[in-house]
Amino acid sequence: MKTVRQEVDRSERCGCGRTRTTTFIDIFDGVRRRTHGSTFCAPCGLRAESDWDGPPQDVRAELLGKYGSWELHVDRSIRTRALAAMRRTRPDVPLAEFMAEMGQDGPLLEGTEVEVAVLAAELARQDIPTEARRLGKTDA
Numbered sequence: 001m002k003t004v005r006q007e008v009d010r011s012e013r014c015g016c017g018r019t020r021t022t023t024f025i026d027i028f029d030g031v032r033r034r035t036h037g038s039t040f041c042a043p044c045g046l047r048a049e050s051d052w053d054g055p056p057q058d059v060r061a062e063l064l065g066k067y068g069s070w071e072l073h074v075d076r077s078i079r080t081r082a083l084a085a086m087r088r089t090r091p092d093v094p095l096a097e098f099m100a101e102m103g104q105d106g107p108l109l110e111g112t113e114v115e116v117a118v119l120a121a122e123l124a125r126q127d128i129p130t131e132a133r134r135l136g137k138t139d140a
């Protein structure tokens with residue numbers, strides 16, 4: 001599977017009083033998802049690197065704004081199997097939430113392209129095919 005990579009720059013006030021920029025790169029290579037932050041302040045020379053399991057909430061919102069929202073769909077005939085598989089890999093999600101989803105037709109997940117790719121890979125490993133769609137895009 002192809003690597004999904006998204007990045008966004010965030011400007012913030014540096015300790016030196018000037019503006020520094022952090023570039024966040026959210027990447028999924030088909031196996032591992034990681035978010036890397038690289039900060040640089042030209043006026044004072046500050047450099048910092050940070051790694052995250054996923055982007056901070058405000059960065060995630062910027063990624064959604066820049067790259068759009070994605071949905072992960074599964075054929076109705078295997079929806080129950082897909083939800084059961086999701087529950088196995090994400091036991092923190094409340095059972096009631098899953099039960100409420102069982103008879104629905106909506107997407108399994110809505111989020112960034114990286115988030116959707118992560119779940120698609122999890123399900124593919126359990127032989128459950130899915131389809132990712134970008135919201136609001138009609139040029140199929």
Ligand SMILES: [Zn+2]
Pocket residue numbers: 014015016017018020041042043044045046
């Ligand atoms: Zn600085």
